[in-house]
Amino acid sequence: MTWLLDRLFENQQSTPRFAFQGTVNWMRALSILVDEGAFSNDSLCEFYDLVQRRTLNEEADTLAFACMLMAMHNVSALQKALELDEPYSCVRSAIVAWYYATYYASKSMIAAATGGDPQTHSKTGKIWQTEIAMRNLAVAPFNLNFEDITPTNIENKIAEIRNGNPHDLSRTPTNHEEAFGAAISYLKGTAEYEKSRLEEEVRDNSEFKRQGFADFRTKAAKALRDARLSRAHVNFLVQAFRYRGKANYRDAIYLSYGADNSAILRIFVEDLTKVACAFTKMAARYVSRRCTQDNWRSFVDDIGAYAKFRLPYNLSEI
Numbered sequence: 001m002t003w004l005l006d007r008l009f010e011n012q013q014s015t016p017r018f019a020f021q022g023t024v025n026w027m028r029a030l031s032i033l034v035d036e037g038a039f040s041n042d043s044l045c046e047f048y049d050l051v052q053r054r055t056l057n058e059e060a061d062t063l064a065f066a067c068m069l070m071a072m073h074n075v076s077a078l079q080k081a082l083e084l085d086e087p088y089s090c091v092r093s094a095i096v097a098w099y100y101a102t103y104y105a106s107k108s109m110i111a112a113a114t115g116g117d118p119q120t121h122s123k124t125g126k127i128w129q130t131e132i133a134m135r136n137l138a139v140a141p142f143n144l145n146f147e148d149i150t151p152t153n154i155e156n157k158i159a160e161i162r163n164g165n166p167h168d169l170s171r172t173p174t175n176h177e178e179a180f181g182a183a184i185s186y187l188k189g190t191a192e193y194e195k196s197r198l199e200e201e202v203r204d205n206s207e208f209k210r211q212g213f214a215d216f217r218t219k220a221a222k223a224l225r226d227a228r229l230s231r232a233h234v235n236f237l238v239q240a241f242r243y244r245g246k247a248n249y250r251d252a253i254y255l256s257y258g259a260d261n262s263a264i265l266r267i268f269v270e271d272l273t274k275v276a277c278a279f280t281k282m283a284a285r286y287v288s289r290r291c292t293q294d295n296w297r298s299f300v301d302d303i304g305a306y307a308k309f310r311l312p313y314n315l316s317e318i
Contacts, residue, residue, distance in 0.1 A: 002258060006211045011282050017164070019251040020261065022186075024268045026243070030183035031271035032173055033141040034278035041317050044285040047139055051289040060115035061291040065299045067108035068287060071280045072303075074101035075312040080271040088263035091255050099244040101276040105283035106132070106237055112290035125237040133235045137157045139282050141183050145235035149195050158188045190242050191234040197295055202228050277312050284318050 013271075026248045037043055054060075074097040081090045088246050103121065110116050113131045118124040132138050133145040146157040167173065167181025169189075199216070201223050202208055213221040248254065255265070300315045 004257065005253065008253065020254045021172075021232060022169050022189075023181055023243075023247045023251060023255065025172050026186045027268060027271040027275060029169075029173045029179035029186075030141060030275045032179035033183065034275055035280075036176065039278040039281055041281075044139070044282060044318065048137075048285050048289050049255060051137070053287065053292070054112075054290050056292055057115050058295075059294045060111050062292060063115075063117055064108045064111040064287045065295075066105045067111060068280070068284060068299075069303065069307075070073070071103075071105035071108060071283065072307075072312055074104070075273070075280055076275045076309040077147050078269070078276055079310065079312055081269055082273060086262055088256060088262065091250060091265050091269060092252055094272050094314065095248045095255075098239055098272040098276045099248075102237070102240045102279050105280040107231075108284050109137070109283045111272045111286040112170055112301050121241050124233065125241065126233070128237045129233045129235050133262055137286060138236065141180075142236045142282065144183065144187050146191075147233040148230045149191050149232045149234060150229045151195065153230075154188065154191045155196065158184060158191070161187070170281065186239060187234060192240045193242055194232060194234055195229060195239065198228055198232055199225060235273075281318060284315060288318060 038047070077097045078094055078101070081087075081094050084090055088095075103124065107118070107124060109132055110118065110124065110127050114127070116127055116131075118127050120123060129145060129147070134147075136143065144161065146153075146161075148157075162181070162184045165177060165181040165184065166176045168185040169182050171178065173179040173182045205224070208221070208224055211220065211224075213224070216222050218226050291299075303311065303315065
């Protein structure tokens with residue numbers, strides 16, 4: 001084992017192979033799933049065909065366009081990264097660009113849906129859940145979500161969504177079934193991560209301390225915990241936020257140090273780009289259906305004329 005890795009993790013050392021697998025295999029899975037035709041221009045038009053144009057809201061349209069610009073700029077950065085000879089110098093920045101392409105595209109959809117402008121990542125994820133995910137306005141695999149992350153419900157929901165699919169993140173997916181199984185595994189892992197995080201908040205709660213609970217073994221302690229967990233949710237934005245933190249911070253050493261995984265990371269950056277492109281195209285189509293036609297046409301014409309970066313796709317075709 002290497003000297004720096006020993007110092008960083010000491011007695012709580014993670015296995016680099018597993019951390020690296022989880023990072024690249026989830027994105028490989030998403031890349032396979034978005035490459036099956038659902039994100040073609042024709043498919044997106046059909047998916048959002050019944051979306052109703054809302055009452056004129058100039059402020060909301062402006063916010064949606066501003067967020068869409070930010071999202072596309074980050075996709076463009078990923079596309080530029082593909083031109084580099086080696087991936088290690090940009091891989092962590094690529095993860096950040098992927099996340100912010102996703103984040104701003106989701107904010108664009110929220111602005112188009114409700115006119116809302118959530119100011120934190122958690123609030124954005126919460127509104128995405130109620131206004132996009134639960135209204136079936138996200139294309140698979142970005143639609144994976146469920147509410148109530150109590151332990152029993154996590155187990156039941158994952159079994160229901162998995163429907164017997166045996167695949168997980170331990171192997172690099174090569175087809176739809178393997179990719180879907182890997183995507184479900186990441187959904188489960190994120191739900192369990194959120195459960196653990198919220199359990200810590202409950203432990204710090206004054207009521208938990210007042211009643212003298214040490215854990216969640218008693219019925220009363222479980223009830224206090226489950227009251228919090230039952231109101232929580234997990235969706236694609238929650239997964240994306242966890243991924244940014246996990247891959248770009250805690251596990252970042254495995255993306256810049258140790259064994260040479262250049263060939264795998266070249267594919268990884270390609271996958272980040274493909275997934276970000278699909279998500280932002282989805283958002284653009286939804287926004288185009290919600291804002292006024294005149295405003296959308298003006299946005300498309302203006303961005304085509306004045307954007308100082310290479311647009312990742314032709315907005316006029318979406």
